[in-house]
Amino acid sequence: MRGLLHIFLILFPFLVTSQKSQLIQHVTIVDGTGRKEFKGSVRIAGNQIVGIGKLKPYKNEKVIQGIGLTLAPGFIDSHSHHLNDVLEHPDAISTANQGVTTVVVGQDGESVPLITLISQMNKTPVAVNIASYTGQSSLREQVMGSNNLLRAATQAEIDRMKVLLKKDMENGSLGLSTGLEYESAFYSTRDEVLQLAKVAKESNGRYISHIRSEDITMSDALDEIIDIGRKVKLPVQISHIKLAKKGDWGKAQQIIELLEKARKEGIDITADVYPYNFWNSTPRVLFPKRDYTNLESSKFATQELFEPSESYLVKFAANKNYEGKTLSEIAKSRNETEPVALMKLIELSADFRKNNPTYSGTVEAIMGKSMQDEDVCKFIQWKHANICSDGNAGAHPRGYGSFTKILGKYVREEKALTLEEAIYKMTGLTAQHLGIKDRGTIASGMKADLVLFNPKTVKDNASIRDSHALSDGIEMVWVNGELIFKGKKSTGRRSGTLIKRINE
Ligand SMILES: [Zn+2]
Structure with a gap:
């Protein structure tokens, strides 16, 4: 499909110009695939990228000069709690200021039904894209009642949850999310989770989990998610992977080896991680x-x-x-x-x-x-880990600064990642981990979610004392071809869309 479109665009570029194209010229392109950066220009028309390479402006075409700046796919936050903030502040400064163009919500087992989300977004257009998982705890609350969760569900209750989950999957949910460490899900059995994961799998969905323990029984918790991946044969992702017990500090490499072993067995297990040594x-x-x-x-x-x-x-x-x-x-x-x-x-x-x-x-x-910087860094570097914020517009600085912290601290200052690796972990790899096919890389036919930034100055400024301080160096952000953020300010455009799971 994308190939055909590409040929069409080469043959009939003039058709595109009638769609008011824009050319982002003379930039360094980091395309989100992990390959080496290169110089060039990118043309967008409508909500798509329609050209990449050595491009000359058409007559009367809008041109954005990007000399000295780097253009990357818009960042995708695979584990976000920004939903309420974005609905209340549709300019989405909390995410746009760090270059994030898509937030994936419905995390840690808590979600609103997709049908509600769709009507909320229709009522309140927002500046960034939203995708959502279906939360197990929310299913439990609907079926068992919010004051009755400190026990295992009966089979009849599980059956009712399956029906709700199936419905949500049909409405576009990416899959099942769990927050098994929280009381609302902690007392659910492994079998309950497994049965629900099977429903997600039947709709080609995925499983993402705040695992049952990040400290004293972490090995059981890892065993559980690996087991779900093995038995249900769907992609499984560990949310915000961390070692939160002092006695386990320094063991990130061991955990990575365990996950690699599962991958060798054929289990599609991945993780996301945020760049801070404290949680919220x-x-x-x-x-x-x-x-x-x-x-x-x-x-x-x-x-x-x-x-x-x-x-x-x-x-x-x-x-x-x-x-x-x-x-x-x-x-x-x-x-x-x-x-x-x-x-x-x-x-x-x-x-x-x-x-x-x-x-x-x-x-x-x-x-x-609770965490040690060395472990955080090791997890960030793991080949199968993508970057997330786990944030909202609250007190933790991760809600405003996660992605720019990666670019400033981990890429420029500490050289723990190359710029290409870091961008890949925020875009192309993340899209793969979510099953999103038309975002995450810069190529003709992809949706025009883009971030133009200065690699020499980009950095996070959010801190414990000032958790909403805006990042430096994020110059412009486009969502679906529209400029939503420029010079640390919203442009007022609200071009975000709901991204639904592709059923293929
Ligand atoms: Zn969590």
């Missing part, structure tokens, strides 16, 4: 056994699972004074040890929930410093 979640994940009142478990958490003096409470509805403080500071102010304070915070939040049953915001969130 509920403090309850620090109790892998869900025993929130066990002092020994809390001691273990403060010693092994996070660094209390570098971990900030970013949301705490029960006492706003604690927001922005580290757990160590809070413990000190309460005259408690860190383990006691950690348990107390969870208790205070539980009380808050009980007393405010209609409260719909986030009750508590902590940025937990």
Whole structure:
């Protein structure tokens, strides 16, 4: 199909010019396939790329001069929580400022039905593309009730979830997502997940998972996702791969070897990763056994699972004074040890929930410093890992800076990746991991999602202190052929579309 279009465009370029084409001229092109950068120009018309190479402007054609700048496919964020932000702020500055043109939502087991998403996007056009998985926890909530999730589902309930999932797949979902570490899914059995993954597979979908443990039982959790890939024979992806237990630090290479072994066996297992050594979640994940009142478990958490003096409470509805403080500071102010304070915070939040049953915001969130930079870097470098943000427009800087941090820190400063490798991990490889065929590379016939940036200056500025600071060096961003972002500002165009799974 793409080949035919390509021939058509070579034979009848004048037909394209009538579609008001634009030429991005004299740029360095990093095309998203991983191949070496080269100089040239790129022509876009309508929502497509229609030419690439040594191109001269047509008469009266709009020309964008890109001397000294690099043109890449728009970045694809394979694990994003930006949906609410993008719907509330359709200019999508949080993603566009880092060069992201597609966000993939419905992560960690939580999604809105595709049919709802479609009507939301019809009502509110947005500047970036959105694709979504179907979340297992959301299926559980619909079928079992949101207050009844701390148990395994019955077979009858699983059967009802399968029907809902099938419907969502038909509406364009990319596949099944799970957040097995969270209470809403933690008590589901492996068999439940397996049965649902089979439904995703029947529609040529995929499986993406925040695995059941990123710390004390991580090897079981890895075994589970590998087993699903083996038995269901669908592509499986580990969300935001990390080693979040101090005792496991330095073992990234071992994990990669385990995953490579599974790949040799024929299992299509991949991962995404974000470039930070701290996460953002509920403090309850620090109790892998869900025993929130066990002092020994809390001691273990403060010693092994996070660094209390570098971990900030970013949301705490029960006492706003604690927001922005580290757990160590809070413990000190309460005259408690860190383990006691950690348990107390969870208790205070539980009380808050009980007393405010209609409260719909986030009750508590902590940025937990749990990882080691060397492991983060190893995972970023893994051949089968693509870049994600795991972010939203919240307190964690990853929501505004993940992709530009890769280009500034990991490419230019540390040379941990070549520019071509990094772009591939943000575009072409990611599209493969999602089953998106018409985005992720610069070639004739591909959709015109593009980012023009300065490789010498590009960098993230978002930090814990200022998590919404915009990146430097992202000059222009196009989505479906329309310029949505220029000079750190929205252009007001809202050309994002819903990307549906291709059923082939
Ligand atoms: Zn997650």
